[in-house]
Amino acid sequence: MRVLAITLALCELLAACATHESTQDTQAGIVTADEECKSEMLAANDLDPIRSKVELYKQLSDGPPPFEIASNDAFPTDKERPLIVKWATIRDSCIKRQEAWLVVPTSANAQLVAVFQQEVSIFKEATANIGELIVSLYQQKLTYGEFAQRRYWISGEASAAELAYRQSVLDRDEQRRRQAQQQFAATLTAWGNYIQAVEARQPQNVYLNGRIRVQ
Numbered sequence: 001m002r003v004l005a006i007t008l009a010l011c012e013l014l015a016a017c018a019t020h021e022s023t024q025d026t027q028a029g030i031v032t033a034d035e036e037c038k039s040e041m042l043a044a045n046d047l048d049p050i051r052s053k054v055e056l057y058k059q060l061s062d063g064p065p066p067f068e069i070a071s072n073d074a075f076p077t078d079k080e081r082p083l084i085v086k087w088a089t090i091r092d093s094c095i096k097r098q099e100a101w102l103v104v105p106t107s108a109n110a111q112l113v114a115v116f117q118q119e120v121s122i123f124k125e126a127t128a129n130i131g132e133l134i135v136s137l138y139q140q141k142l143t144y145g146e147f148a149q150r151r152y153w154i155s156g157e158a159s160a161a162e163l164a165y166r167q168s169v170l171d172r173d174e175q176r177r178r179q180a181q182q183q184f185a186a187t188l189t190a191w192g193n194y195i196q197a198v199e200a201r202q203p204q205n206v207y208l209n210g211r212i213r214v215q
Contacts, residue, residue: 029101034059037094044090050076050083053144054137060126060155065148072144075204076137084138088131095127115169118181119162125188126158132195140203149208150194157187 041047041057050056053072055065064070076084102120104113130151137147161184168176 030098033094033098033101036097037090040090040094041087044086047083047087050080050087053080054084054087054147055151056087058151058155060123061159062155064152069148070145070152071208072148073208074145075140075143081138081140084134088134088138091134092131099124111169115166118165122158122162122165122184125184126154129154129188129191129195136195136198141198141201141206143208145208146206154187154191157184161187 038057044056047056053069053074053076055062055069102123104116133142133147133151133154136142137144142150161180164180164183165177168174168180
C-alpha cells in the first residue's frame with residue numbers, strides 16, 4: 001500500500017489534481033488502514049504457533065523473508081491449519097478496509113485516473129494471488145518455505161510493475177508504459193500456470209527442492 005500512497009503524490013508532481021484535500025485524506029486513510037492491520041496481526045496471540053513460520057504482516061514492497069522462514073521445508077500440521085484460517089480471515093478484513101480507500105480523488109484529471117486505476121489493479125491482482133497461496137498452504141500443498149518464497153516473488157513482481165508504470169508516466173513514455181503492462185500480464189500468465197500445478201498436487205507431497213514424497 002505504500003506504493004499506492006506514493007502514486008497519489010503524482011497529483012502534485014504532475015499538477016493532475018485541482019485540489020489536494022481529497023488526495024491527502026486518501027493517503028492518510030491508506031496509512032491508517034495499514035497500521036491497523038499491522039497492530040491486529042501483532043495482537044493476535046493465538047497465532048503465535050505459526051508466527052515464526054510465516055510473516056503474518058507483509059507489504060508488497062517489503063524485502064525477502066528471513067532465512068529460517070524461506071528454508072522451512074515443513075508443511076502445516078493439522079493443529080496449525082485452523083490458525084491459517086484465522087490469519088486469512090484477519091487478512092481479508094484488512095484488505096477490505098484498505099480497498100475502501102482506493103478511490104480516485106474527485107479532483108484528479110484523466111491522466112491520474114488512468115495511473116491510479118492501473119496501480120489499484122496491480123495491487124488487487126497481487127493480493128488475490130497471495131490469497132491463492134494461503135489456500136494452498138492451508139491445504140498442505142505448500143511447505144512454509146515455498147509459500148514464503150513464492151509470496152516474495154509475486155510481491156516483488158507487482159511492486160516492480162507499479163514502479164515501472166509510474167516512472168513511464170513521469171517520463172511521459174508511452175512505449176515504456178505499454179511494456180510495463182505487457183510484462184505484468186506475462187507475470188500473471190506464469191503465475192496462473194504455477195497455481196494450476198500446485199492445485200494438482202497431493203497434500204504434503206512436494207517439498208522445496210521439488211522432491212516428491214514416495215508413498
